[in-house]
Amino acid sequence: MRIAMIGQKRTGSREGGVEVVVTELATRMVALGHEVTCYDRSGTDVNGEQTPSEPYMLDGVRIVPVRTIEAKGLSALSSAYFATCAAIGDRPDVIHYHAEGPCNALPMASKAGIRTVATIHGLDWQRAKWGGIASRVIKRGEKAAADRADGIIVLSEPVRSYFREEYGRDAEFIPNGVSLVKPACADEIHRRWGLEKGSYLLYLGRIVPEKRPELLLEAFKGLDTDKRLVIAGGASDSSGYLSEIKALAARDPRVIMVGFVEGVVLEELYSNAYLYVLPSDVEGMPMSLLEAMAHGRCCVTSDISECADVLAQAGKTFHKGDAAALRSVLSALLSDPLSAHRLGEAAIKRVEVEFDWGVAVKRTLDLYLGARS
Numbered sequence: 001m002r003i004a005m006i007g008q009k010r011t012g013s014r015e016g017g018v019e020v021v022v023t024e025l026a027t028r029m030v031a032l033g034h035e036v037t038c039y040d041r042s043g044t045d046v047n048g049e050q051t052p053s054e055p056y057m058l059d060g061v062r063i064v065p066v067r068t069i070e071a072k073g074l075s076a077l078s079s080a081y082f083a084t085c086a087a088i089g090d091r092p093d094v095i096h097y098h099a100e101g102p103c104n105a106l107p108m109a110s111k112a113g114i115r116t117v118a119t120i121h122g123l124d125w126q127r128a129k130w131g132g133i134a135s136r137v138i139k140r141g142e143k144a145a146a147d148r149a150d151g152i153i154v155l156s157e158p159v160r161s162y163f164r165e166e167y168g169r170d171a172e173f174i175p176n177g178v179s180l181v182k183p184a185c186a187d188e189i190h191r192r193w194g195l196e197k198g199s200y201l202l203y204l205g206r207i208v209p210e211k212r213p214e215l216l217l218e219a220f221k222g223l224d225t226d227k228r229l230v231i232a233g234g235a236s237d238s239s240g241y242l243s244e245i246k247a248l249a250a251r252d253p254r255v256i257m258v259g260f261v262e263g264v265v266l267e268e269l270y271s272n273a274y275l276y277v278l279p280s281d282v283e284g285m286p287m288s289l290l291e292a293m294a295h296g297r298c299c300v301t302s303d304i305s306e307c308a309d310v311l312a313q314a315g316k317t318f319h320k321g322d323a324a325a326l327r328s329v330l331s332a333l334l335s336d337p338l339s340a341h342r343l344g345e346a347a348i349k350r351v352e353v354e355f356d357w358g359v360a361v362k363r364t365l366d367l368y369l370g371a372r373s
Contacts (some may be wrong), residue, residue, distance in 0.1 A: 003034055156306045204269065215323050219326040
């Protein structure tokens with residue numbers, strides 16, 4: 001089968017959960033004998049570095065950078081439009097759109113007679129970083145997927161119910177997968193920041209308003225602990241908010257902001273954290289949460305269903321938006337290392353059983369071939 005992927009920033013990067021998902025799907029589908037082309041954004045990455053402008057191969061996946069207007073609210077829309085034009089010219093068997101904004105271009109592929117599938121990585125129009133006009137445009141992409149896509153994939157049961165109630169449209173609930181890993185020693189993170197195993201709490205994700213890192217900072221400042229708080233991640237159409245978070249973090253000497261991380265540093269941060277915290281108001285199915293669980297970390301999240309359903313009984317939740325409740329949960333776990341350790345062990349067992357990439361790939365390929373969902 002010839003498959004096109006549209007909506008990701010850059011395949012092979014860790015600029016967001018969408019990029020991790022697309023990379024896993026694409027490389028695993030290639031390994032099964034399919035031809036996959038990912039139409040990526042051109043321009044600069046999260047570190048401000050220039051990315052390739054010509055097609056190239058990555059682990060058997062064909063990468064085609066497309067024209068991108070690099071401005072807030074326009075990057076996803078413009079790249080999806082130019083990607084769809086390029087994909088229509090290549091005539092794949094299916095085009096798989098990722099996220100709601102890029103789905104604004106989906107009707108073009110549908111009109112061209114190409115089968116389309118859309119993965120809704122969350123109700124993106126709800127995200128706090130978008131203003132009214134951007135939210136309406138993203139919502140229009142959601143409606144385009146509901147009206148025109150041959151198949152829709154959602155990452156949580158509440159979003160599946162939402163599509164049924166809002167649009168009378170069925171969707172396939174296909175959870176993301178995650179791979180179990182061997183723990184890494186705290187070598188590089190000790191050299192850079194003096195971190196040791198169990199000496200810090202970890203937030204790892206994009207620095208955007210809906211993920212609420214400022215709530216975590218508020219909760220942490222009231223904790224009587226000598227552990228550090230590591231905040232790892234870069235901005236995503238949110239540079240002003242990132243500056244605010246840096247200013248708040250600077251008030252507490254226990255807080256370390258390490259920026260966007262990947263590779264060895266990423267693995268070491270996951271492997272050696274005392275616990276992982278995700279205080280989001282809005283999520284799809286957070287890959288960073290699955291990865292923290294796969295590393296055996298005790299995880300604390302807000303009680304939104306997109307996080308709580310992933311954790312089940314293998315972690316702790318607090319009431320969304322409540323800094324005092326978050327502080328209480330963190331305080332209890334800091335004073336009870338045995339409970340934190342047991343929750344970390346339970347997390348590994350849960351992801352091993354429930355979140356398998358092989359299953360996700362098979363079900364996605366079945367949807368490519370099957371009837372309208």
